[in-house]
Amino acid sequence: MFRSLRLPISLPAALAVAGAAMTPAVPATASTASTAGAAGGTACVTRTSLGVVSGTATDGLCAFRGIPYAQPPVGRLRFRPPRPVSPWRGTLKAVDGTRVCPQGRDQMSEDYPDDRKVYTDEDCLHLNVWTPKPDRSKRPVIVFIHGGAAAYGTGNEPRYDGTNLATRGDAVVVSLNYRLGLLGWAELGGLDPAYRGSGNNGLRDQIAALGWVRDHVADFGGDPANVTVVGESAGAFSISAMLATDHPERLFRRAVLQSGSGALVHTAAFERKLASTLPGRDLAALRTMPVAELLRVQEKAVAAFPGAAGHALYFGPYVDGTLVRDTVTKRVKAGNARGIDLLIGTDRDEMNFFGQYSKDGLGTLAEQYDAFFPKELAARRARMTEVYRRDRTKQAAALAMFTDQGMRVPALRLAEAQSRWRPTYVYQFDWAPPKGVGAVHTIELPFMFGTLRFVGVQGGPEALRTDRARLTTLSAQMVDAWASFARTGDPDARRTVPRPAWPAYRMPRRATMIWDLSPRVADDPRGHERALWDGVPFDGAYL
Template sequence: MFRRIRIAGFAAALVAAAACGAPSASAHPRPGCTTRTSLGLVAGTARAGICAFRGIPYAAPPVGDRRFRPPQPVRPWHGTLTADDDTRVCPQERDEMSEDYPDRRQIYADEDCLYLNVWTPRPDRAKRPVIVFIHGGAARFGTANEPRYDGTRLATSGDAVVVSLNYRLGVFGWTELGGVDPSYRGSGNNGLRDQIAALTWVRQHVADFGGDPSQVTAVGESEGAFSLSAMLATDHPERLFRRVILESGNGSLVHSAAMERKLAASFPVRSIARLKAMSTTELIDLGNKAAASLPGSAGGALYFGPYVDGTLVRGSVTRRVAAGNARGVDLLIGTNKDEMNFFGQYDPRGLDRLAAEYDGFFPPELAARRPRMTAVYRKRRTARDAALAMFTDQGLRVPATRLAEAQSRWRPTYAYEFDWRPPKGVGAVHTIELPFVFGTLRFTGIEGGAEALKTDRARLTRLSDQMVDAWTSFARTGDPNGRRTVARPSWPAYQVPRRTTMMWNLRPGTAKDPRGAERALWDGYPFDAFDL
């Protein structure tokens, strides 16, 4: 389905190859957007002045005996792979509110999903900067094939090669089964290994699409950013990328080893044979039920994800970064002002419910401090909004500043906050920066976003132009100021004690240590890893 197959005389050979895990391919290259890789010829589609290659396999299908195993290499193909199908989605139940799916299916049940997409001005040898995007979705939802993640604008505006990738979700990629069968030890990080396999594929093959494998910038949002944070705690992360952009994600939400042990011990199926015998939809349902065991709206978003296993992810992300583990990696990191409000959208009482749930997430180690902290947050807010601001700061904003501070000791580091909010929405919520970063201006999952675009398109387009320019400049030079092609403010590096932060809004500008008194309330709390 993901690769349209044109069989010309050697159908039996192609069927046999597919059965062995090798991708099938068409007999004839598509003119104009065709390139030769060491795996075989790949034909894309010319669109909007670029070549788009949709649906290139980067690993063998993780099916059969490969279910719950690390990703395996993809086999070369004969003929030409026609990369023009953008409908592959890793197994999940449709999340209508949050994701921008490529079709109307309610259940996605094809485990053969380890594919990536490439957008390039030309598949030549121009050595353009490379931007690799890893999507979010609580490690349960989402796909590289969402229209809001279309890489056309980034590729054209930045003269860059843009890559997006799928990775296994839910039970399939993030369940630790080593306690059930020692030969499956590490399976709880297989989704992370999928992403690493895709980044390795990029290093090996992106030159065939006009990219420079030494100039790879990995961009992750939400779960994608948690995953990239975890990679910063692996051995020699510079082997995977030269630069990283973390949008609404950081190492504090990488699971601790203790939490992963708790989740693994409570997992309801204790037989590998039974798990391998279950249907895809049964495993999706099993994952949904497992995620529902964590408390609150946000709890279900944190059940699956990378964890500190001591082997791949060596330890606390921020501690390892502070010690210089990622000294060869440039960092740009930021959050949105009202991240947690995302989980209270579309429900008249949603924000009230979310604020009430915060008690279950507040660190017990800080219980004695809480009255004083709450009093500071309450100075300009209602009790509900103070709780939501603390929730956002604890989960995302303050840990991001810690990671920025840690990496700024070794490399130029840049921090941002996205502040624009739709007039009829509930704030600058989680994911709201994505329509601007990609230039698609698709506001899936953002209450009031589409309505705001209708009434204020010119100003929102200008903000998107500025962010696309900053992101692609960083990918090219390691400095978001390095290649300004549109008017926008200068963005100084993040350094203590000034902590200069770019504040993205209709009139962007910088601020020194925004809401620093609230940030400082969390001093001394380690934010090492997520445990509940």
């Protein structure tokens, strides 16, 4: 997810490919493997090339929480690329679902696993696995990368619990943590060439976790040749950046991008601008600074950047020319991701999320849009506004344009590019709580996970209390679609809950699944508004 708004333009600098494979042993709890009954009567224990791992039986499947996928990035490894973990002795008890990478608590939009106000433990590069059974069944694998503006959130949020996806889809589900804020996304190569590329370390963490999945998921009942990576907001930006790396098909076979596309992957010029706002610019101090103090430095750095979007996109992946080779749509259009099936979509009222909890927040947000409208389109603006005003108030029109510029149209542009090469599916999520402010950013998450936890969605909990049956059905339809796509590349291949068929996205039809209490397919929804943005490259330069 973004955060309070202050949209940048892009982010990069330089980068160097990570170094050597380490040795500090991973902290593991040696003990006798648990023999408690799990799914199918099998113990939740498996043997990997790193060592034995035990989990817990829950809801008819096995959950393994807190498995390290990289060495703790502490001490000399702070600001360095992730290093592989070392084997452990005895049995690693994977029962810790509380690790959160360093951040101050965001009470508005994150669903934390406990009530801590500040998280300061850098030893957070862990992942979770839910599986019907740790056997050799070669189930499809779904790997989720959380959002949070690359500064907040965790794979341990209860709303990201993989139980429903694993059960309904007969799939192995993985969620993961990655370094956030300055620790994961600060480009320090300008201070010391040895740290060139540190601004993509959060992305490297995610790639390292996908490497762990490739090497070890078979031990948990998954098929390493059938991995689907799913990301929301900053997680989707990150996956988009991976589509511009060399041979992304080696990391995953399919991708689901929710509320995020390559337009929000930063450029090199903007990365250098962000690096210049770092207070003090003293690398030695940053390397040894206590985490709580580093978080305060981080807040100062974000506050120093002018604009109206606050933490929204200050941190994130960038085009460094080494790992992320070029802008995403350009690379995808050229066939760089030709081996990957794509499912991509947005929420109808994405930007309303940022104005839902303050007095006249939507009005303030609409006024802020002036600062983000592309100057290159100034001559078109009056005409564009006229089109958006046909069935909206002035405020609603500005917010709709903000959503289309920031999210919907760039996602469609990426879908167009990839549909030339592989099956591509597009959705728009339209359901909104009766007492909320629309189908806002993040609103699809409780449905696609099947948890129905409406954190950060005004009116969501009340809507669930009064309309649980219909919301549960909508969730089941989405869980089935996501799981079917992960299994086969086709969201319709295993429809167990009735809904309309979902055609692939192709020109000129542009078939789009509209998720609502009565899902439907629309051809090129609001196409007259989409077409107004033709000619805008959406390569990171318009936000």
